[in-house]
Structures are given as structure tokens and as C-alpha cells.
Amino acid sequence: MARFSTRAILAATRTPEVTQTPSAVPIYQSAAFSASDADELGAVLTGTQPGYAYSRIDNPTTAALGAAIADLEGAEAGLSFATGMAAIHAAILSTVKAGQTIVATQALYGTTRDLLVRVLGNLGIATVFVDPTDLAAVDAALAASGAPVLYVETISNPTIVVSDISALAAAAHRHSALLLVDNTFASPYACRPIEHGADLVMHSATKYLSGHADALAGVVVGRRELVDALRPILVDAGGALAPLAAYLVLRGLPTLSLRMERHSETATDLAAWLQGQDNVERVYYPGLPFDAGHAVARRQLDVFGGMLAFELRGGRDAGRAFLDAMRIAERTASLGAVRTITTHPPSTTHRQLDSAALAAAGIAPGLLRCSVGLEDVQDLREDFERGLDAARGAEGRPA
């Protein structure tokens, strides 16, 4: 009989066999999976036999998440990553080589811009930024650069610009480029870019897919051969998703439709209400009839989503006062959660920029971005009323 330490290890790692199907995908919290013999391990590691060997390469829980999002997006295959940025990094690197150029939307999440400029720029990959709503400019940039990739966001962060995916896919394909779409703000409930011609779709699953602000995760979905090309980057760069985080995102998915309906309904209400307030200069929400993205949104989105932005009269001080007055909405940088989140980029994420630099980035000093949560709409209106009152009090101070 084996001795105590050996028995403890063997006893604790004896995995129960389960022939019935669990109601929830189990958390396979295991770094490795052992094979019955050397041949099986060799075959699994070299991919000639399906199975699991090491969780950086593949894990049943994280694989279940990739497959689930592929299903919701109408894609052939999906792969999960540790974060949205790891997913975006892998998607871009799988489609572009040193010496080539990417054409990307200028209405872009800041960290994705940093990835393109700071990280990929250093590797000899250049990026040309274009207005995604100016199709002639997109076409010209693709023609001039010979770019293999056009990169856009369905609804952009933070300025809520809606990209016309069908038109952009046609432009990309005319120039033999692939269209990569970050669908984080819309979620597959509101929009499935592959139906409109996109080639690869990325998500920060940290946001609406998880929905509860308790996990970091990312996913890429698309045609099988394109997703297969991502796996070496996942395996060699090591941005693998943790099984617990995959489980938490899977737990969010069954309520995605209910959450997105409620996020959209409340955001539509708040956007219309904000538009009527004396110290709100402009509201950006694709559900508003006069929004620049409304016509495309009506064609492309099933609901208008929970993200809105608005500009306050009174500049930076007014924006900061609004943010500080919030009692229900959280002051943080994320989005897509059950709780409403407001950010004032000029006094937080972009505080180092002076007025001229802010203007160049397309960000008004009084711009607030709001991820509308699932609270009662009346409570949110009262919170926003408190914010608007505080903003009125701060008006007139030097910017």
C-alpha cells in the first residue's frame, strides 16, 4: 500500500466519472489532463486526436465558452482568451505581418489604439486611421495601403459611432482585406456582424456577455480556418482564459437577451430625457431619431443597446461635478454590467489632455459616457437630475 503523502495526492485527484449531463458547464479547474498512455498524450498534443493535455492549449470550460459565443454570433468556431485585449491582439496578429498596414476606425477604444500604435507599431505594422462613416475615405485608405485588414467597432467606445458593417465588409472584400469587428458594445443580441459580412468578430466578454462585472474574458469567432490560425498565438503567447472566468461568463449568457432588452429600454428613456435638459448640449445614442448613426442602427441592430454619451454645458468642471454627484451610478471605467457606470473621460482617463488635445481626440470637455444598468429607470433619472444640478452649479468656473 502506498504511503500517506502518495495516498493523499492520489485520493485528492481521483476524478469522479459522470455519465449524466450537468445542468451547468463544470469548472475544469485543472492545469493539465493526463492520458492513458504515451501514444494518446502524443496524439492529443499534436492535434491528431481530440482531447485535452494542458489548459494553456485547451480546456473544456474555456472551449465551451468559445463554442457558445460562436453559436450566438452565427460563426463556425470560437476561441476564448484571458481578456478582450488578448483576443483583439490575437485576431489582429493572425491576419497581418510585419511591413503591412492596417486600416482602422478612428472611433476606437483607447487601448486598442495603443495596441495598434505602441505595440504593433514597434513591430513594423503601421495603422492608418479613418472615419468609419466616410466610406469613400475607407475605400481610398484600403486602396492606397494594400492593407490586409480593416478594423472597426460595431458601436464605438467612447463616442457611440455606429459602423455600417455591410458597407465596410463590401469595401474590405473589394480590396481583398478581412473585416475585423469588435462587437463588445452591441453584444450578439443586438448585432451579429458575421451576418453582415464580417470575417472575425471579437468581444471583451468582461462586459455584456458576463454582465456582472466579476470576470475578465475575451472571445474571437469566425470561419473555422481563420479561428484555427489564432490558436498558435493563444498557445505561444499564452493569453489563455481561466476556467473559473469562463464559467462566470457562461453563467451570464442565458440572461443576455433579458439584460440587453432592459439596458436598451432604459437607455432609450434616459437618452430622450437627457435631450430635453437645458444644460445638456448633445446626446449620442443610436436609438434617437436624429443621431448620426440612427439609420444604420435601424438596419443593423435589433436593440439600440445600453451605451450612451452626452455633452454637458460648462466643460470639464461641469462634467466632474456631474460624476461626483452620482449616488447610484458607479464611477469606474468598465461597462456592460448590471449596475450603471458613468465616466467623465476629461477628468479621469483623459485628464492629462489639455483642451486642444481633447478636441483633437473628438472628446468635448463636458463629455460623459454612460453604461446604463438594470436599476429602476426612475432612480437613474433622479441620480442624473442630481448630476445635472451639480453641473449647473459648477458652470462658469474657468475650464
Ligand SMILES: Cc1ncc(COP(=O)(O)O)c(C=O)c1O
Ligand atoms: C470596445 C472594447 N473592446 C475591448 C475592450 C478590452 O476588453 P478587456 O478589458 O476585457 O481586455 C474594451 C474594454 O473596455 C472595450 O470597451
